[in-house]
Amino acid sequence: MRRFAAPSLSFGFVTVFLSVVAALPLAALVWSSTKGGASGFWATVSAPEAVAALELTLAVAAIAAVTNAVLGTVTAWVLVRDDFPGKSLVNAVVDLPFALPTVVAGLILLTFYGPRSPVGVHAAFTRTAVWLALLFVTLPFVVRTVQPVLIELDVEMEEAARSLGAGRLAVFRRIVLPNILPGILSGLTMAFARAVGEIGSIVLISGNLPFRTEVASVFIFNQIQSGNPHGAAALAVVLLAISFAVLLGVGGVRRFATRHERG
Amino acid sequence: MGKFALRGVALFYLAAILLAPLGLVVWHTFRYDAHDAWIALTDHNTLHAFQMTLIAVGISVPLNAVFGIAVALAIVRGRFPGKGLLNAFVDLPLALSPVVVGVALFLLYGRTGWLSGFHVLFSLPAIVLASIFVSLPFVAREVVPTLREVGDEQEQAAHTLGASPWQTFWRVTLPSIRWAVVYGVVLTTARCLGEYGAVAVVSGNIEGKTQTATLAVQDAYENLDHAGAYAISLALALIAVVVLVVMTAVRPREGH
Numbered sequence: 001m002r003r004f005a006a007p008s009l010s011f012g013f014v015t016v017f018l019s020v021v022a023a024l025p026l027a028a029l030v031w032s033s034t035k036g037g038a039s040g041f042w043a044t045v046s047a048p049e050a051v052a053a054l055e056l057t058l059a060v061a062a063i064a065a066v067t068n069a070v071l072g073t074v075t076a077w078v079l080v081r082d083d084f085p086g087k088s089l090v091n092a093v094v095d096l097p098f099a100l101p102t103v104v105a106g107l108i109l110l111t112f113y114g115p116r117s118p119v120g121v122h123a124a125f126t127r128t129a130v131w132l133a134l135l136f137v138t139l140p141f142v143v144r145t146v147q148p149v150l151i152e153l154d155v156e157m158e159e160a161a162r163s164l165g166a167g168r169l170a171v172f173r174r175i176v177l178p179n180i181l182p183g184i185l186s187g188l189t190m191a192f193a194r195a196v197g198e199i200g201s202i203v204l205i206s207g208n209l210p211f212r213t214e215v216a217s218v219f220i221f222n223q224i225q226s227g228n229p230h231g232a233a234a235l236a237v238v239l240l241a242i243s244f245a246v247l248l249g250v251g252g253v254r255r256f257a258t259r260h261e262r263g
Numbered sequence: 264m265g266k267f268a269l270r271g272v273a274l275f276y277l278a279a280i281l282l283a284p285l286g287l288v289v290w291h292t293f294r295y296d297a298h299d300a301w302i303a304l305t306d307h308n309t310l311h312a313f314q315m316t317l318i319a320v321g322i323s324v325p326l327n328a329v330f331g332i333a334v335a336l337a338i339v340r341g342r343f344p345g346k347g348l349l350n351a352f353v354d355l356p357l358a359l360s361p362v363v364v365g366v367a368l369f370l371l372y373g374r375t376g377w378l379s380g381f382h383v384l385f386s387l388p389a390i391v392l393a394s395i396f397v398s399l400p401f402v403a404r405e406v407v408p409t410l411r412e413v414g415d416e417q418e419q420a421a422h423t424l425g426a427s428p429w430q431t432f433w434r435v436t437l438p439s440i441r442w443a444v445v446y447g448v449v450l451t452t453a454r455c456l457g458e459y460g461a462v463a464v465v466s467g468n469i470e471g472k473t474q475t476a477t478l479a480v481q482d483a484y485e486n487l488d489h490a491g492a493y494a495i496s497l498a499l500a501l502i503a504v505v506v507l508v509v510m511t512a513v514r515p516r517e518g519h
Contacts, residue, residue: 013330013333014334017326018330018334018349021395021399022396024378025367029367029370031370071272074273077269082266082269082270090273092508092510093281095507095511099457100457101458101496102459104477107480108500111288119283193358193359194357194358197360197362199361200361203481216360218362220363229369229370232366233370236360236363236366239362244355
């Protein structure tokens with residue numbers, strides 16, 4: 001039987017478009033990073049300022065992702081199981097970081113948590129500011145991966161456990177958590193990847209101080225600005241490798257989560 | 264009690280991170296700087312920056328919509344070697360730093376790059392290429408699950424009844440995925456409007472020439488033109504709110 005023909009038609013377009021738009025630039029990036037040889041590459045990525053930027057980025061991104069894993073799960077829980085006036089508005093607001101330009105996010109955080117803070121929290125130009133910016137931009141990820149799982153989750157299971165004498169905490173730990181854990185993990189991983197690559201929301205609030213608040217993306221950007229594209233390429237390839245690893249990780253979580261369905 | 268504690272935690276967190284900072288900026292702009300804001304917004308260079316952003320959006324979004332639908336069809340309906348690889352590659356921009364995207368384009372089209380002859384760098388085409396790259400996955404990611412869910416029985420039926428592939432696509436496939444496409448297009452638009460990192464690398468950020476709206480925000484703030492920075496930010500935030508409203512309106516229709 002002849003299958004629907006559009007796939008073969010679209011396949012050519014997809015291949016050409018993807019090659020020109022994405023694959024070719026990435027190939028040029030990897031190619032450029034190898035121009036100085038293995039030793040040149042290593043010298044660039046192991047330079048103290050690059051290492052400091054990369055360490056800061058990975059550490060703060062991890063902390064922000066975990067923070068949002070916890071608070072995002074709480075938020076998803078409240079949005080599904082709780083009921084209060086204005087809930088649908090709160091639900092819509094969660095998507096704000098996806099809609100708002102990151103530079104604008106950085107500016108409004110700087111206004112609220114900067115020198116003229118109305119709540120007296122002056123975090124600008126510190127590592128806390130980087131953390132705040134990353135919390136903002138990665139906020140929706142865990143909420144939006146956990147929420148649909150919680151909606152689908154059968155409340156009767158929990159009621160049965162309660163009637164058999166399980167405490168509230170036991171019900172959460174033994175029944176709810178195992179079900180939403182894959183959602184939490186895949187949301188956390190995507191949030192982490194997003195945080196590692198973030199620049200727009202950080203650039204104004206962090207002050208970009210080398211060894212203090214300069215993240216990897218800003219470091220790479222500064223390398224380009226100061227006329228060192230091959231230095232930028234080397235660290236960019238490191239970030240590219242991290243992105244690939246994270247995507248593989250997310251794929252692994254998804255396969256693990258659907259292992260029962262596939263039999 | 265536990266219920267209220269959790270509600271309190273969630274609402275306090277959203278207020279502290281999202282709503283209070285945004286509210287303060289809105290209040291500040293209207294309370295103190297409304298007049299300055301208007302002057303800043305109608306400035307020639309600001310208008311030009313918005314124009315650049317809108318042109319980039321206008322070119323990138325339709326291209327990515329067509330690409331997204333095509334790649335979703337290839338992933339869901341097609342059978343070919345390397346499909347898993349294609350799937351992972353389409354998702355890559357979601358996990359990749361926009362600065363890395365910018366550097367990749369910079370090295371491809373730069374002075375010593377393979378395609379240096381095109382003179383794309385520091386001009387509108389570079390901004391468009393960067394916008395397309397960073398917003399590549401959004402339509403596909405919305406359409407793929409919907410396409411899986413609706414199955415291909417109706418397409419098979421249309422084919423059996425003598426419809427051509429094009430007719431089948433326009434009359435059967437597209438209507439069943441239209442809300443997913445709309446949602447993906449909204450996300451793509453938001454991403455292109457707000458793009459900063461990749462555009463900052465490849466545009467050259469020349470005021471009145473290759474400066475986009477988000478670059479203008481940063482430029483204004485760093486040149487101590489705070490009224491200008493807030494005014495452009497607020498205009499962008501207003502667009503974001505419109506995007507949010509459309510997202511909320513479209514979301515419940517998903518899966519129908």
